[in-house]
Amino acid sequence: MKGRYFMAEVKAIYNSKIVCPVCDSDIEYTKVRSKTIRLIKQDSDFCPYYEGENPLYYEAVICPECGYGSHVTSFSSINKYEKEKVRKLITKNWNKRSFTGQRNIDQAIEAFKIVLLNLNDIEAYKSEIAKICVRIAWLYRYKEETRREKKFLEYALTNYKEAYSQEDLTEEGKLDKYNCLYIIGELCKRLEQYEESTQWLSRLIMSYADPKQKPNIPQRLIETSRDLYQEVKDIIAATKEED
Ligand SMILES: [Zn+2]
Numbered sequence: 001m002k003g004r005y006f007m008a009e010v011k012a013i014y015n016s017k018i019v020c021p022v023c024d025s026d027i028e029y030t031k032v033r034s035k036t037i038r039l040i041k042q043d044s045d046f047c048p049y050y051e052g053e054n055p056l057y058y059e060a061v062i063c064p065e066c067g068y069g070s071h072v073t074s075f076s077s078i079n080k081y082e083k084e085k086v087r088k089l090i091t092k093n094w095n096k097r098s099f100t101g102q103r104n105i106d107q108a109i110e111a112f113k114i115v116l117l118n119l120n121d122i123e124a125y126k127s128e129i130a131k132i133c134v135r136i137a138w139l140y141r142y143k144e145e146t147r148r149e150k151k152f153l154e155y156a157l158t159n160y161k162e163a164y165s166q167e168d169l170t171e172e173g174k175l176d177k178y179n180c181l182y183i184i185g186e187l188c189k190r191l192e193q194y195e196e197s198t199q200w201l202s203r204l205i206m207s208y209a210d211p212k213q214k215p216n217i218p219q220r221l222i223e224t225s226r227d228l229y230q231e232v233k234d235i236i237a238a239t240k241e242e243d
Helices: 002-009 080-089 105-121 126-142 146-166 177-190 194-209 219-242
Strands: 013-019 026-032 038-042 048-051 060-062 069-071
Touching: 060 105, 069 105, 069 126, 080 105, 105 126, 126 146, 126 177, 146 177, 177 194, 177 219, 194 219
Parallel strands: none
Antiparallel strands: 013 026, 038 048, 060 069
């Protein structure tokens, strides 16, 4: 009981300072203290559920001065060409406003959409665009807005597929190619593209049969993928019986 009392006394969120790489302003952004939260469960596409303040709400960091925004893990990694595009396409139309402090779900969605706008304007990696789209979809899932959730899952799927075929997924901060195959299979399933789902999953399952690739694929990922593959196969079989 003492532990719980302590947790309630500690403020769940706090502000941290950072320099905006685009306009050089000293800015503050809000983070969640990891000690105050607990991950309860995750959906099959990794959508997380927490006890306490949801850190997902704070993953989109926006500069209040110039409108530059990114996922919290990549805020400082922007090159000079991208900075120029942000200044030209975002800052020019930006109304200065603060994004620090506690966020509700709609403010979290708004912040992520500003990040998405930034990523599209700077022609960012498809994998980064997909990562943001899937998070927006999760926020709509929390709100039970299925139509919007599906729209963003579709954007995520398109961008993950392009990332898989075009990008070097061994780069730091990116979902590796095996997790990418899994998430593509999973998103196809959620969007009822069952045949396609099995094709992507079987690519992953076949990679595991290759002795050169096997050590790079986590056991848990392959087990989850086999289960998902079977689940989708069963759905396909059930649909055929109905016809
Ligand atoms: Zn800025």
